[in-house]
Amino acid sequence: MNSRKLQNIVPFLMSMLGIYVLSLGIVSVVFGRKLFENLSFLQLHGGGTASIFIGIFMIILGNGLRARTRASWYIAIFLILTSLLSILVRVRGFSLIYFDAIGISANILILSLLLKYRKEYIFPSRTIYLPVEGKLALAAISASVVYGVAGTLLLGNQFEPPIHDFYTAVYYTFVILTTLGLGDILPITDTSRLFTVSVTVLGIASFLGAITTFVGPVLQQRMNKVVNVMESMEFTGFRDHSIVCGYTPLCSEFLKTMKSMNIPIVVVVRDLELATALKNDGYIVYREHADNIDVLRKVGLKKAKNIYICSPDDGYNLLVALTIQKFKKQEHLKCKVTAIVNSSKNAEKLEDFCDEIIDVSRVLNDHIMKNKKQEI
Missing domain, CATH: 1.10.287.70 (Helix Hairpins)
Structure with missing residues (x-):
């Protein structure tokens, strides 16, 4: 077995070890007190109860190891060491010695694999936001x-x-x-x-x-996923429609004009409140990230005539433009891509990926200077 396959099997081994440790802990707690009335608190709970919790955490940890996150590696090392410690303080004389020997061997095996491939666990963990x-x-x-x-x-x-x-x-x-x-x-x-x-x-x-x-x-x-699926079914019949990726109040009048001309528009936004407000205004809205190629497929990018990138975040606009440009080359599409640039210094970055750039600050400057000249 090559090193890559051996590394990929670590999450599975950790989950299996968790089930094994959990089972031993349950057996120790259920039968330990009944068979040995003179057991100490440390022997019963340190060896049995602790193994139950350690086993549960080992089972859960499998997904983290599969993602090769740095935090999962440290937690796995800690759980293995505590598992070995709980085995050492387990009920003495209780007939689990052979099963504990298997547990010790499995712990040492996984510990050696984790130490050997420690440099592979480099990815940061996802931050879990708790309201x-x-x-x-x-x-x-x-x-x-x-x-x-x-x-x-x-x-x-x-x-x-x-x-x-x-x-x-x-x-x-x-x-x-x-x-x-x-x-x-x-x-x-x-x-x-x-x-x-x-x-x-x-x-x-x-x-x-x-x-x-x-x-x-x-x-x-x-519910949002169900709604998105239902809405994506509506897009299958669209042809020569316009896709608006992101939204800024600067393009509100433009959207109203397009709507009054009965031009089909699909607006892709990330924010729930903004999506709800646009839906209430009568627009077809798909709440997802527009820099995802699967999302663009669902809203009918292959059959779209125009794509407008209108987010107030130029960095996000650049990601969307890169995604669309890559898809256009793969599918040989001829749709026109127009992007709104909020800062002039970002205009050059978007020029290579868009057919047209609208520099808001430059348009505003030209308008002001034109009025100044008329006054003079």
Whole structure:
């Protein structure tokens, strides 16, 4: 097996190791206490519970390693080292020694591969933006869990059966927070009943808030994709139409004129609010990045007569122009490309990729100078 194939198999091996470590952790937690009553807290939770979380993170980490991000490499090294440590503190005498030996070997194998190909993991990680509502939702859930576990341990004798260990308190808290109500543990005093009701109310409120915060944007994205697909189906019948990539208020009158002349126009913009406003004005809008060749295909670039690049960002305009020029050469298209330049210093950069350049600052300067001459 060559080095490239060996490197590409690392994410798969990491995910498989995660499943293996997760399974060992579950077995240790479920059967460890039953078989050995004199187990220490460190042996049970450090060897079993820790392995469960390590295994879950290893499974999730597979995608990051596949993208060869720098952060995923560091996290993978950390997880492997903690996995080896959890194996060392696992339940002594418990009959998992042979399985642990396999786990140690697999950890060392993947660790050696990661160290060998460490120079390949050079790409930056994508920044995950979490809105304020999301942070508040996570904080509410965390506070509810802490409140539930701490209160359950404090009121341990007021339950039937009594709750005196951390594990059972966590179990009871999640049963109440998720409103499952299995009935195996019951509050037997007024105080414990009121506490259970308060945890239930907190659970319902925090989880509903989290669902609204996290699921809402996902559903919105799905709906936008469906709308884009439906709109792209409309473009299939277009011919000799105009495509406007980006939008600036400078071209608003131009769009109105084109619309009044019944010339079919498709506007491609990135911003949701801007797309909504243009749709309300009666324009056909496709909300995507215009520097994506697949997007340009969907809006009918092959059959378009004119393309206007009108974004207020000259850098973005240049990317769009490069993409269109490359596609024109591949498909031997004859459509005319016109770009609006917001800064004169960027005009030369766009001239090689566009048929016509409209320099806003130069047009404004010529207009002012013309008026000055008339006054003189």
